[in-house]
Amino acid sequence: LVVNPGWPCADSSEALYQVWQPLEPAIVVDGFTCEDDVEVFDFAVEGNIDGNASMLWDFGTGTPNLADLPSPGGISFGNANTWDVTVSVNNHGCTSDASFTWTAPPEPQASVENQYQFCTGLTFDFNNLSTDADAFYWDFGDGQGGTPSGTSTDPNPTYTFPDTGIYEISLTAAADFTCPDVATAQVEIQFLLEPDFATPDPNCFDDHFFTFSGTASSDENTMYEWDFGGATAYSNVEEAEVLGLMYAEPGTYDVTLTASVPGLTGCIQSFTAEVTAIEEPTVDFAAGPWTGCPPHAVSFDNLSTTETATTYTWHFGDGTSSSAVSTSHTYASPGSYPVTLEMETGGFCQRTLELQSAQNVEILPIPVAAxxxxxxxxxxxxxxxxxxxxxxxxxxxxxxxxxxxxxxxxxxxxxxxxxxxxxxxxxxxxxxxxxxxxxxxxxxxGSVFYAPTAFTPDGDGLNDVWLPVVRGVSEYALRITNRWGQLVFETTDPDEPWLGQMGSEGQHYVPNGMYLYRATYTDQIGYPRMAEGHLHVAR
CATH class of the missing domain: 2.60.40.10 (Immunoglobulins)
Incomplete structure (x- = not known):
């Protein structure tokens, strides 16, 4: 500051001022622990403050409820769902307050699905039913002897135990800013129970004799029960072995082997497979008509039954045959012909059958024509x-x-x-x-040509047309002219009459008088002939 600047008696003075930005503190949770199921928080202040700042904390319902530390810790709110925190900050003489409201997240609930696998062997699949958790820790209770090493952090682990037995399983479910929850469960690990047996091939009903050898578990206490799915004519069963089985009727049956271990909870399993006793094939046919004149066609309808691939051979009795399923055959000569159908089945039921018709095909004699x-x-x-x-x-x-x-x-x-x-x-x-x-x-x-000498085209129904009689010709042409040689009518059809008209249009009629005709024709042996003469028109 200069007083009386420019004067001889001027004076000056100096002072230092420090200027700071307004404080903008913010409360943050700086740490979290769970001690004896009690949630414990650490706090800090963020913002434009430095190490010279002093702070006064008010934790409301917390314990302790006041603090003057920059970053107080170990504050507990009794696991309350909501609470408030305030802090007053003084930094370089500047002051400001900040507040913080806490709403607790949902607490995790640990849960393990009840055992649903029994007698499935040493390897077990766990199903995690926990809620509101994002981190898990499993302890399988086997003293670290299994695979992997007795614990897991997978949400739904698969674990192989070292031996059979009952194990106490614990699952810890955790989430941020909450205390973890623990659930326990017991699992009973048993030997694998997996019944099975080899399925015999299908066979013809008359020949079928099925045997089965069942397996299920290494547990010597395993019990076996067989269900053959239908009525049997014979069965010989010794626990897991079926030494012989015959069904009462042909068909496809579901054979079920059920294995169980007494005293082990839920330890029962079944295995089902199909077996087939193939119905015996039959050979039969219908035919007709059995009698007829040659050439005579007979239809043959195959009525055979079979459940496997089959070939057929028809023998018609006249030296010919066919491999069609159903067919027809035409007999050309008179005679009596026996018909035979052969069938040969393949696959799992091989049979060769033959049937001759009860009656012969009778082809009747034909008469002699002479x-x-x-x-x-x-x-x-x-x-x-x-x-x-x-x-x-x-x-x-x-x-x-x-x-x-x-x-x-x-x-x-x-x-x-x-x-x-x-x-x-x-x-x-x-x-x-x-x-x-x-x-x-x-x-x-030979040939014939006769021409009338006159006609009367007056419309009275008598002698109204002029038509020569022509027989035995292959080609024909007729021309009629008047006395001066003028053409009045012509035709190449021996059956076309002249009506007395002038020209082919017939619009005018010729006058009465004499007219000349000339007919040229070829007879049946190809010899050309000609006939000419005159005729009279009189009305």
Whole structure:
């Protein structure tokens, strides 16, 4: 400070000031222990203070309830769930207060699941049911003799004990800022009880004789009980051994071996496996129709029963066979044929069976067909033929003459209406209804062309069309012209008549008068012919 600056009588003075930031103390829990199930806390203050600070603590309901130390410890609140702490801080003349409210976390509850494994051997799986804990310590009570070394920090450990016996197990469950909890349990460690037996292969019912050799435990006190799952015809049991077993009926059965150790809690186990006494295969079939005319098809339905892989062979009695399960066969020749079905089963039930039909397949005789055609070449002007059955059997005869006509009876005559070469089919049927056929041929040669000389197309229903009679032709063409050579009508169809029209459209009709026609055609032997003349139209 300068007084009267610039004057001869000026004076000055100095002073030192220390300036500090405002205090911002905060209470923290600096340590925790559990002493005789009592929670004990240590405290400290954090913030912008240094080692020159003085403090006054008030712990409220705690013991002790006051302290003037920078970091007081060993404060107990009687395991209360909530409590408050305050501190007054003086640092370089600056003062400030801080407060702290505690809410206790949930206390851990240690719990071990009751023993649920019995007679499972020296190795045991523990199930931890503790709550509100995050750290665990197991003591297996075996004097450190097991595997691992008698203790574990795993939540759910698996432990192998050194021997059978009853062991006192303890589990300590812990969490931060709480006292740990301890639970104890007893476990009874027994030899492994694990019943088992080898399953015999399936077998045919008539041959089956099952044996079993059971195992379960090294404990000599183990008892065995067998359940064969169905009615038996014979059984011979000696504790863990089944020296012989036969079922009353074929089928698949559940065989159960139950092992138990008397006096050991919960020490009972079962093992189940299937055995099969295979039903004996049977061979059978149905067939039909058993009787018929050749070619005759017979269906064969396989009714055999089997439970294993099976092959079949059909013998039809005519030298042929089939390996189908069900099949059909066509017999071509008359005769009596025995049918046999062979079946061969495989797998665990091997059998060879054979069945011959109780009746034979009867293929009826067919009649002899023999035809005589007389003559086998005729002219169109006399197209009559005679047919006759040449056989000596008692048959019914039917003839088809190839032009749409027919005849019933074993002999008779037939008149053709057109030329050409025709196949005559004779069908004969015997007393069994079996049929046979024979064929003959006839040639109708020559040709016929006849043309009327006049017609009257006046619509009175009499002589209204002009149509030549044409027979025995293979190609045909007709042209009609007037006297001046003008074409008035033409056709290639021998069955198409001229109606007196002009042209093919028929919109106009020709006048009365004389007209010329020319027909060209080819007969059945390929020889070209021509016919021409005149006709009159008169209305």
């Amino acid at each position: 035809i005589d055609v007389t003559p086998n070449q005729v002219d169109i002007l006399n197209p009559l033929v005679w047919v006759e059955y040449l056989g000596d059997q008692n048959v019914d005869c039917y003839y088809s003459f190839g032009d749409g006509g027919g005849l019933e009876g074993c002999q008779g005559q037939y008149i053709y209406s057109d030329g050409g070469t025709f196949t005559i089919t004779q069908t004969v049927v015997n007393e069994f209804g079996c049929a046979n056929t024979a064929e003959g041929q006839v040639s109708v040669s």
